Amino acid sequence: MPGDSIPGDAIPGDAIRGEVRGTAPVPLSVLDLVTVGKGRTASQALATSVELSRLAERRGFHRHWVAEHHSMPGVASSSPAVILAHLAAHTRRIRLGSGGVMLPNHAPLVIAEQFGTLEALAPGRVDLGLGRAPGTDGATAAALRRTQTLHEGDDFPEQLAELTRFLDDDFPDGHPYARIHAVPGPVQGPKGRPPVWLLGSSGFSARLAGLLGLPFAFAHHFSARNTVPALDLYRESFRPSAVLDAPYALIGVSALAADEAAEARRQVLTGALSMLRLRTGRPGLIPMPEEAEAYEFSLAEREFVSDWLGNVVHGTADEVREGLDALQKRTGADELMLTANAHGGDARLRSYELIADAYGLPELG
Known part of the structure; x- marks a missing residue:
């Protein structure tokens, strides 16, 4: 299937698998929608996100992810990379990432550059979670992509393969992009890039994550009926990779x-x-x-x-x-990400x- 080259260089397991603290059955993390309440402002919501990231770091939560949404007055997270750079400047240890970036809205090279920059700002602390939904309605998706022809994520595996090549700087000789480098990135040394996660609320990304040996994050918080079937499909489809030797699934x-x-x-x-x-x-x-x-x-x-x-x-x-x-017992999730x-x-x-x-x-x- 498309994307057989994924993943590239091995990523240390501790960049993915969380550490269990206290009496929690699995690691606990934070999913931040940067919500904006009536009578409040986006500036206040973003300030709360900084407070939340510091609290999560202080109390032993494993990650703090933000999610891409567009044209929604109640959220202020249209630009995950910008928010994550701000959070990185206010924290020291906690992993930061996207939960997720909606890949069809962006050119893969742009995402590789953004998250290469984040990795340079906070080495070893950045996760790149990717979704194939638009994170908005169809009209807004068309405005984002500057086209009325939406693929509805059908070319997601190809986009993912291209993005990973940019992150690893390993297009083969003769490829049209072989001389293009995502910077910051491996061409500047040393090698190293954020681990890629696939996000989903159905079986498509679950199966793809399993086949590619990538960690998987499922949106239980708005697709609860599909949680167990999707996790089962992920585990059944899983093939060991340079990234993971066994499945690793978190649920929101x-x-x-x-x-x-x-x-x-x-x-x-x-x-x-x-x-x-x-x-x-x-x-x-x-x-x-x-x-x-x-x-x-x-x-x-x-x-x-x-x-x-x-x-x-x-x-x-x-x-x-x-x-x-x-x-957690019912789903067998390896990590719980709380929103x-x-x-x-x-x-x-x-x-x-x-x-x-x-x-x-x-x-x-």
Whole structure:
């Protein structure tokens, strides 16, 4: 299949496999959507991301990823590479990465240059997670790509192979790009580049990641019904590679802890209402808890919200721990990447602190 040359140079396993700390069954990480709440600004949301990255590093979370979204008022993460460079300047140890960059929106050379730059800024700390969805609606995707002809990710394996060649600087002699170098990159020495992850919410990327021997991240937080089938397909398809000798899968999980269960429910309802509006073509800023509580849901909307919240692990810290442990056991995930969707930054920061305490994650200073 396309992309047989992937991966290139071996990447140390500890750049992928996380270290388990405290009493967590697997490493815990952070997925940051850089949410913008009503009455708040993008500047405040990005400042919260810096606070979150420092908190995650201090409390022993393994990674902090940000995700590419476009034309969505409730998020401020349209430029992952820019945000990651900012986070790298404010942290020292935690792994930083994209969860993910939507490869069809970009030329592979541009991504290789951006993440080569990040690797040069924070050597050994950068992950390159790639998705094949646009991260937006069709009209915005067309504006991003400057074409009305969208491939819907059909050429993703070819794009991935090209990107990896740029990252490894190893196009074969005679290839049209053999004399093109992604810089910063291996041509400047020393060799080394971010590990590539494939992201997905269905079976396509799961199978491709398995065949290529790459780590896989599944979006359980918005495609929960497909989680176990996709992970099974990944493991069944897996072929050992220079990167991994065994499958490694993380799942993104919506999780929010609060000091009281009622407060946790109040906070996650804002995310549910925001998602309802997005799915019905009315995207906006994340509503305040008071607005979500006062909203008059129709019967169909109540069913949507109930279904959505059924996949959000929320409650007190002990209740969230119990829910995360059960989910990890059911899926066999090698890592849990937690995203806390709420209106304000304080609730999100408090949630990660409570979860760290529940698992006995150490204060690392």
